[in-house]
Amino acid sequence: MRRAGTAEGAAGDRVAKWLARAGVASRRDAERMIAEGRVAVNGRRLADPAVLVEPGDTVTVDRVPIDPPGRARLWRYHKPKGLLVTARDPEGRPTIFEKLPDTMPRVVSVGRLDMGSEGLLLLTTDGGLARRLEHPENGWVRRYRVRIHGRPDPAAVASLAKGITVEGIRYGPIEAGLDAVKGEASWLTVSLREGKNREIRRVFEHLGLPVLRLIRVAYGPFQLGLLPRGGVEEVPAKVLREQLGQDAVRKPKA
Structure with a gap:
């Protein structure tokens, strides 16, 4: 030292x-x-x-x-609704880290999903890799299935592609497409490249379309697929190398 x-x-x-x-x-x-x-x-x-x-x-x-860092490892995790993405909560609410298998090493999350959201969350043993995957310069699309209350106005939804300002906060382009309307609710596919805290919820609330359910189905090249709720599956090192390059999974010298 x-x-x-x-x-x-x-x-x-x-x-x-x-x-x-x-x-x-x-x-x-x-x-x-x-x-x-x-x-x-x-x-x-x-x-x-x-x-x-x-x-x-x-x-x-x-x-x-603390065990020394090894090679960077990455997992896909299907986050259930009702769990916080935090290491500890002062209010004692349940967190994802309490629900992971005991065989998992110590990991950090790549970004977050709020307590009421579900779907794909990436976990890694390497905080540096987490920051790299979160960085907007990747240009990675984050795709969601979103159930809203109400029937969206096509023009208002299309306008989100130009970005929108809500309560003084500027949000970047959001691509949204209507998939289905069932009664008083609608399903949309929503894609964005740089998600701010509770961005989708705040934007659609601003449009008078409160979000009833929010499921992340993709983060860049990584897909939720058929991973069951609460399931976790490691991304093979070969896939990491293909997507991020050899340096992303190198074993550190110290």
Whole structure:
């Protein structure tokens, strides 16, 4: 262990990056853990995130040893409605991480789905990979099946392709197509490339069409498919290499 200088990466990663790659938390959350005094290296509690973790160092969070990062791994998870996508909830509400199989390693989510939403959620052991998959520069389409109350005006729905501002928040282009109308409810397929918090719900509420059900069915090249509710399935390393390149699944040096 040593304090980071100008040669970061030559002998190790900054501790927050190391924790993110180990799947403990995002780098930002790891930095917060360090500030709270929850992280130690070789028994020494840290207050400074500018510390490099070197081969052979022992890292603990809340006195629990953390396994060093291995190669990046990715899973598809069918999130059920009613679960939070968070490591811990102060109100004690159920989270996805409490429902994952005991055989799963420590993982972080790629983005989030709110408690009332369901469908495809990607999970990874590598916080750096999570940030890469979340980044808008990917241009990846996130596709949803959305059930709304009411019958949408075709012109209003088509106008979403130009983006829309709701309560001072600007949302980017949204592609929406009507699939079916059943009584007072309608099913749409909705696609966007950069989802803000509760974006679909807020936009359709603004149009007077409250969302009754929201299911994510695709995130870029990864599909929900026939994965059962609550099911989790690892994406083969070969597929990761094909979609993201060899560097995405490399095993770190430290």
